[in-house]
Amino acid sequence: MTHSLWPTCGYSLLTPNEAGHLVVTDDFLRFLLERPELTPIASSCAAEVALHHSLVEQPRREVTAQELAELQDKDAADNYAVWLRFRQRITTLPTLEASYIALFKGEGVDVPPLLVQHITHILLCHVLGEAPTAMQARAAEMLMHTQKITVLEDGAVMAADDETVERHATQSGFGSIGELLKQGGIKLRSVDLDVLNEDNQDAYWPRSESFDWVVSLNRGQPALNALCEVMANWVQHFLGVQVRIQTEREINDDHWVWHVGLDAQASGVLNDLYQGKEVDAERMERLLCLFKLEFVEPNDMLAEVRGKPVYLAMAVDANQQLKLKPQNLLLNLPLAKRS
Structure with missing residues (x-):
């Protein structure tokens, strides 16, 4: 049975290309213009109202610095500058997937986390497909919230x-x-x-x-199994490689060659363990789960680590918050060099 998942996120306004990746449309840009940070209010000046109206009419049109300077509300001007930078980020490359990966390369993310979260939200909706289970959808929430x-x-x-x-x-x-x-x-x-x-x-x-x-995130519970499935589908959609992901009790591997932290806390712990450094009990207790990722086709991996598992981990911070970074799975896997 097909269910309506996250119906107001704007996913339906994008168009898949032949490869199944999402193309940003003018209607999606208009949808972003309706965010409360940009929609004019009763006290908005005439220049702000005119700017918003013109962008709704032509969402890809160029906006000059002079136009922004004419806005009486400087917060509104700043919000439009952010939107324009974000528009450039998601329209310069052919697909939203390519734009998403590009956000995390170079000198770092230069758009607000809220907008990055929104794009992650839409991409997860796409990756989940037409008939996800409710547990898969809830597990996907962990990758964006x-x-x-x-x-x-x-x-x-x-x-x-x-x-x-x-x-x-x-x-x-x-x-x-x-x-x-x-x-x-x-x-x-x-x-x-x-x-x-x-x-x-x-x-x-x-x-x-x-x-x-x-x-529940205890080992063997359906939410963790669903998270493994969602992460494997996420990797396949973006990178075009099939992987299997399952939970692990511990890393007991004399030939441990590669790992990926799914959040900042887990990255630090895994790096220290890999380098043979002592990790205190408090940091170890923050580890919520270990995973093992295996490539279905070993030739998709770098030759020097081919056939070896990739270990993943997630951990809470000092505030008992779990902040997963799904981009880590796209940027840090040992993929074979491709021509």
């Missing part, structure tokens, strides 16, 4: 969308009075988030854009 990790007393490791957790924590319904009540020891109403499991996946779809489902 920061997760808040909680370890329960029974050892269950639970992941929830960090922004959703923060929103529930700050919207208790009592405002500043609520803070006084808490200080006085009076317990406020709490909001429990639902745990997604194999029995309630149909309930995910009507709330796919609420990002309010919790999943």
Whole structure:
């Protein structure tokens, strides 16, 4: 059964090319112009309204520095400058996939994380295809949204969308009075988030854009298996190579030759372990999961590491946040040189 996944992200406004990669359309650029940072409001000056109208009419037209200087609201001018830079980033190359990879090369990302997250969101929607499972869709959320990790007393490791957790924590319904009540020891109403499991996946779809489902990240749980599947599909879509990814208990390999951290914390731990450095217990405890990635066709790998596994890891930071970087899987694998 085909479900509507993340219907308002703008994915339907892009067009696949013959290779199955996404081409940016004028309608998608218009969609970006409707973001609240750019849509004129009652107090917007005439120049700002005219600029927005003209870009909606011709979303690829050149905008001069003089036009931006004429905007009375300097924040609005800055927002348009950011949008124009982002427009250049996603239209210079033939596909959104190529533009996405290019964002992380060179001197670094020069557009706001919110826009990078939006493009990641759309690309994950494309990679998931027409009939993903709810668990795959929830696992894909981990690649585009920061997760808040909680370890329960029974050892269950639970992941929830960090922004959703923060929103529930700050919207208790009592405002500043609520803070006084808490200080006085009076317990406020709490909001429990639902745990997604194999029995309630149909309930995910009507709330796919609420990002309010919790999943277990313990080894053997369906969310981790789904994450492995999503990451393998992500690699195949961008790089054109088939890989298998599975969870691992430990790296017990005398011939460990390659690894990729899926986030900054895991990268640091793996690098130190690989170099034989001592890693303290606190950092080791932050490791949530190890994975093993294997190329289905060994000839797709660099000759010097051909046939060897690639180890992956993900870890939380000091704030118990998990910030995965799916671009690491695209930029850091040992791919064979191609002509």
